[in-house]
Amino acid sequence: MPFQYEYPRAALTVDCVVFGVDEHELKILLIKRGIEPFAGCWALPGGFVRVDETLDEAARRELEEEAGLKDVFLEQLYTFGSLKRDPRERVVSVAYYALVKRVEHHTTAATDATDARWFALSDLPRLAFDHTYILATALERLRGKITYQPIGFELLPPKFTLTQLQTLYEAVLGHEIDKRNFRKKVLGYDLLIPLKEKRREGAHRPAQLFRFDPVKYERLKKKGFLFEI
Amino acid sequence: MPFQYEYPRAALTVDCVVFGVDEHELKILLIKRGIEPFAGCWALPGGFVRVDETLDEAARRELEEEAGLKDVFLEQLYTFGSLKRDPRERVVSVAYYALVKRVEHHTTAATDATDARWFALSDLPRLAFDHTYILATALERLRGKITYQPIGFELLPPKFTLTQLQTLYEAVLGHEIDKRNFRKKVLGYDLLIPLKEKRREGAHRPAQLFRFDPVKYERLKKKGFLFEI
């Protein structure tokens, strides 16, 4: 370092792209901003990082405060640091993405008076700041990740059918998958434990329920196991 | 947001994990720290982010100032935000990784009076802060990335032989690869342009030189092309 500067400081935020699956569609959770800048505009849940919390903690805190979400899958995505992201001043944002099970059960009433809503990808509103860009980055990451790591289960309830799982993959990846080949492959990894029957959708043949086995997954991972769909 | 806080600010740094290949080994560039904390200790090149530069700009500036490196492949890795990373105060660090061509030509003399050196992975010194952890994260990322994106070329001189390329992959991935299968696969992507002969290592048959074609790569990428080694 040729010269010595006083340590500069930057305002630091976290922003979370929250994915959920509702029937046959991939959805994103957005919050309506109450204050300027971009008051009244939809935005990713997020906020300033406090000095006494880690980035992960900040992301989880904001998810709970703004969206009433706890215990979700959460992973750091990317850090956005353009100079003019925020009109107020220079703000650096560490973006995360989260995967939420059971979108239908997550009542937005759980959030304290904040206006939160799930949006389909095809029906996104204009977003505050550079959040459209962050969202696009997260989607790209999710599509990549889901094909080589078994994280799809994080978007489903703990007990699910193979049809649900396939529908989820089709929603995320945006193309159809052959039913027989999909089942052969997924079951071949031996990560799903069959449970008892289920009679979803009343009038049809009931489908076998499965749950994901995280213990088996950890064991296989240590042996250099490769997942791919 | 239930309450209103004054925006907290955090000291922000960038740190760069610089990879290079020297003969048959993957190496890392480290800087000897001149000042406290960790004075005299080896560390990743990096430093504070100024308020009027983006994160990428800060990383490139530090690489040039501390290591005399310009025009390298650079990509954001991860942002580290534990509370006690830095003994002085809470410092959040955005880590990058860089890939450098021609390690042998990069004289550390180019760096202005800083003590910079290449270290083999098997011969790493104790590092300042949490830099050992950052380095491990970068290595994991490089190993993953190199198998599904053609970034290996960034670690070789502009003209290289297939044996060099294979040796590089073996160094990064840590296992041997079959020569015929490797060549078949790499040439199959049609990203390498053959040049003229070369007579490295005196007394043997000269090897064909190639260069990577970034234009072809961009074209293929747009058509949803998949690379894998």
Added chain:
DNA sequence: TCATGAAAGTGTAAATATCACACGAAGTAA
């Protein structure tokens, strides 16, 4: 000039993985 040493360069057959594809079974409701 010829013999030697060392890396470069090349093809094929077996094994494995992927893909395309259609119908009987199981349940509910009318």
Added chain:
DNA sequence: TTACTTCGTGTGATATTTACACTTTCATGA
């Protein structure tokens, strides 16, 4: 009992991956 809808299953054709060994080319030095 019939109609309807979703669940669940296997095979053969094709493409990809893997394992494997010898000849070529050059420089050197006897």
